[in-house]
Amino acid sequence: MTTQQLAQGIRLVEGHGGLAAVEVTTPSASALIYLHGAHVADWTPAGGKPVLWMSTFGVFSDTDPIRGGVPLCFPWFGPNGTDASAPNHGWARLSTWSLVDSRTLDTATGAVATELVFELTQDSVGVPAGFHPFTAHYTVTVGAELGLELSVRNDGATPFAFEEAFHTYFAVGDVTTSTLTGLETFDYTDRSTKPATEGSSLLPLGFTGDEIDRLYPMPEALELSDPANDRIIRAVSQGAAQTVVWNAGRIKAAAIADYGTDEWTETACAETCNVGAHFITLDPGATSTMQVTVTSTTTERNTKTMQRLSKSVVPAIAELPTKAIQFGEGNFLRAFVDWQLQQMNNQGLFQGGVKIVQPIEGGRVASLEEQDNLYTVLLEGLQDGKDVQSHEVITVVTGTVNPYVDNQKYLDLANDDNIEFIFSNTTEAGIAFDDRDRLNDKPQHSFPGKLTALLFERFSLGKKGFQIIPCELIEHNGDKLKESVLATAALWELDAAFVQWVNTDNTFYSSLVDRIVPGYPADRAAELAEEFGYDDQSIVKAEPFLLWVIEGPQSLTESLPLAKAGLNVTVTDDMTPYRERKVFLLNAPHTTMASIARLAGVETVRDVMIDPEFSQFVNAEMYDEIMPVIDLPHDELAAYAESVKERFENRFMHHELASIALNSISKYKSRLLPILVNFHEKVGTFPPRVTLALSALLLTYSGDAAVTVVPVDSDEVLATFHAAYATATATGSNVTADYVEAILSDDSLWGRDLTELPGLVAEVTTGLDNLRTLGARATIALLA
Numbered sequence: 001m002t003t004q005q006l007a008q009g010i011r012l013v014e015g016h017g018g019l020a021a022v023e024v025t026t027p028s029a030s031a032l033i034y035l036h037g038a039h040v041a042d043w044t045p046a047g048g049k050p051v052l053w054m055s056t057f058g059v060f061s062d063t064d065p066i067r068g069g070v071p072l073c074f075p076w077f078g079p080n081g082t083d084a085s086a087p088n089h090g091w092a093r094l095s096t097w098s099l100v101d102s103r104t105l106d107t108a109t110g111a112v113a114t115e116l117v118f119e120l121t122q123d124s125v126g127v128p129a130g131f132h133p134f135t136a137h138y139t140v141t142v143g144a145e146l147g148l149e150l151s152v153r154n155d156g157a158t159p160f161a162f163e164e165a166f167h168t169y170f171a172v173g174d175v176t177t178s179t180l181t182g183l184e185t186f187d188y189t190d191r192s193t194k195p196a197t198e199g200s201s202l203l204p205l206g207f208t209g210d211e212i213d214r215l216y217p218m219p220e221a222l223e224l225s226d227p228a229n230d231r232i233i234r235a236v237s238q239g240a241a242q243t244v245v246w247n248a249g250r251i252k253a254a255a256i257a258d259y260g261t262d263e264w265t266e267t268a269c270a271e272t273c274n275v276g277a278h279f280i281t282l283d284p285g286a287t288s289t290m291q292v293t294v295t296s297t298t299t300e301r302n303t304k305t306m307q308r309l310s311k312s313v314v315p316a317i318a319e320l321p322t323k324a325i326q327f328g329e330g331n332f333l334r335a336f337v338d339w340q341l342q343q344m345n346n347q348g349l350f351q352g353g354v355k356i357v358q359p360i361e362g363g364r365v366a367s368l369e370e371q372d373n374l375y376t377v378l379l380e381g382l383q384d385g386k387d388v389q390s391h392e393v394i395t396v397v398t399g400t401v402n403p404y405v406d407n408q409k410y411l412d413l414a415n416d417d418n419i420e421f422i423f424s425n426t427t428e429a430g431i432a433f434d435d436r437d438r439l440n441d442k443p444q445h446s447f448p449g450k451l452t453a454l455l456f457e458r459f460s461l462g463k464k465g466f467q468i469i470p471c472e473l474i475e476h477n478g479d480k481l482k483e484s485v486l487a488t489a490a491l492w493e494l495d496a497a498f499v500q501w502v503n504t505d506n507t508f509y510s511s512l513v514d515r516i517v518p519g520y521p522a523d524r525a526a527e528l529a530e531e532f533g534y535d536d537q538s539i540v541k542a543e544p545f546l547l548w549v550i551e552g553p554q555s556l557t558e559s560l561p562l563a564k565a566g567l568n569v570t571v572t573d574d575m576t577p578y579r580e581r582k583v584f585l586l587n588a589p590h591t592t593m594a595s596i597a598r599l600a601g602v603e604t605v606r607d608v609m610i611d612p613e614f615s616q617f618v619n620a621e622m623y624d625e626i627m628p629v630i631d632l633p634h635d636e637l638a639a640y641a642e643s644v645k646e647r648f649e650n651r652f653m654h655h656e657l658a659s660i661a662l663n664s665i666s667k668y669k670s671r672l673l674p675i676l677v678n679f680h681e682k683v684g685t686f687p688p689r690v691t692l693a694l695s696a697l698l699l700t701y702s703g704d705a706a707v708t709v710v711p712v713d714s715d716e717v718l719a720t721f722h723a724a725y726a727t728a729t730a731t732g733s734n735v736t737a738d739y740v741e742a743i744l745s746d747d748s749l750w751g752r753d754l755t756e757l758p759g760l761v762a763e764v765t766t767g768l769d770n771l772r773t774l775g776a777r778a779t780i781a782l783l784a
């Protein structure tokens, strides 16, 4: 389009590397968009800071993708499935788009915005010759909000399949203080592991320097807090099934040429996408649209009228001797370990404080120090049948140590005779031996490296050892930590006497932690400041429930009298049944609900629990089918089941069944199948509700167009089900039974041939037929 036709406030300019770009200036915002990739490189609301991050190491050429802003990923996301030499994230971000329209809009709020439309077709520069005919229009609306809309039309005569993503890099002052909310209780696929693994984020989504690369279902809204810039960035999408959250972290940032080593602290990607199992298929002539609207809201801190939390706000805080060291200053430890130490202190049972060591360079102990190490824990949820909403200022933190700033201060902790305990939560990746660590590093890179240095200092001073209780969410965390310490000692060729002291004078406990901690309540910060009468930038929100199972000697119950303080803490010599109790009484009903209740249109865990028929169904599954096969006393199981039901009912949590449904087949295998098999062995029949969940999954995964619930699983798993159903439909007269038989006999899905269990095929078939003909609600009524 020619310059005369451009709407007001738009100029064609030469951007970095001589690349053609469009500069937009409106009263409410400015923006810069490259024609190369239709790449939005800047959107800055008037009077504010840029909301999109750009790398200062970016390469600008017509053959490279631009690092930062909004890379547009199309027609695939990530590596190409069949051609390893094809560009990552597709060629749309490397192609030359044309500006085909621009105009000035009056928005609903009366503010003026500018809309630009970019086009890409199979004839554009950068689109491979002979590619499927299509027309893509990318509409960028620049105003007080940033709007991005990609519409793709299939101009060919055959169906057109593709993936798409807005790979938005948001700018934040310090990502380690940011939290991404909207995803708290969602399950996700962790793409940073090879192969990808499945995870569930009971912990809030923060950024610590480990790579985060996760695929989540798209929530109603994503909110990225940016406390360093006093703002919240909010993204609301439409027509997008998923979001990918990506932060390169320290190691990957250093390995990417156009990404500065420390730049991972300045940005977080919260993307809008349809990828993997949610790829788009368009019939000839059809169009699909994906949209996101981004806003940036200044957070009111009330700093003028409201004082910041400090010792002057909370009078008469008792001086406490430091009895514990804690590696990690994150939300979880502060709302879990420190909150519990405080409960013991409140009852005169511990009389000790904790020094927090920042385990990674980009941490946030400095912001705790700004508040004299005080912060508020906010508990919200149901407990013992009552609605709990309470808050308490936590006063047990006696100080913080940043070994990256003062390593000697860190090593000096070894000299303190009062210190008896060490707690840690350094993320799942934190407990790992690192052969780059050296004894004289200041400090060592890894957590086990730092801990070994501290232990060696303690040993050299001739002092007693520690009781070490890690909280990382990995099995046998204590054993793994000890192994890593011993491997580090071997690497550093430390004395055999030291190794013996580690083994005999120190106790490494393994522990299982459970408490949902959504973290900083960014959306309610101003309101809470008003309520509390002070401004606290380190508030942590958590559910009232907690569970801590610690494997190790009983003497711990005396030195750390958590249970005596009324806390739900068990010290045991074998935590296996407790781990099973959680998997089978919490995770297994989750999977059952996601399989069956979704078929009846129920959307969240809470909705299941307030629905009389479904909650009764879940209750019966827990009591009559699951509890009989777990090897723990009935009273203990019943108490746990009741607490789980309260957590399921928590009105402050919005836990989508769709997110739990992710990868349901492997979840069924690990969570429900052991119950089905053990129950059958013990009782001689199949547990009806657990079995019905299997029927529901087979129905959902069949690919039958009449089923509107969409399964989200790996391509291989989906293909297996679709193929079995297609074959049964094409060949058999007993379609359902043939399909069930084919799936149950597939040991690649279940680890064994389930048709060997006599009668199971018939029972699953009946369930599937009932679900199909009667519907989920009437089917569960048959079991009531």
Ligand SMILES: O=P(O)(O)OC[C@H]1O[C@@H](O)[C@H](O)[C@@H](O)[C@@H]1O
Pocket: 065, 071, 078, 088, 089, 167, 191, 213, 214, 244, 246, 269, 271
């Ligand atoms: O370096 P690229 O090609 O722009 O990709 C950056 C990242 O993009 C993310 O969206 C992916 O999930 C990551 O796996 C990838 O590393």
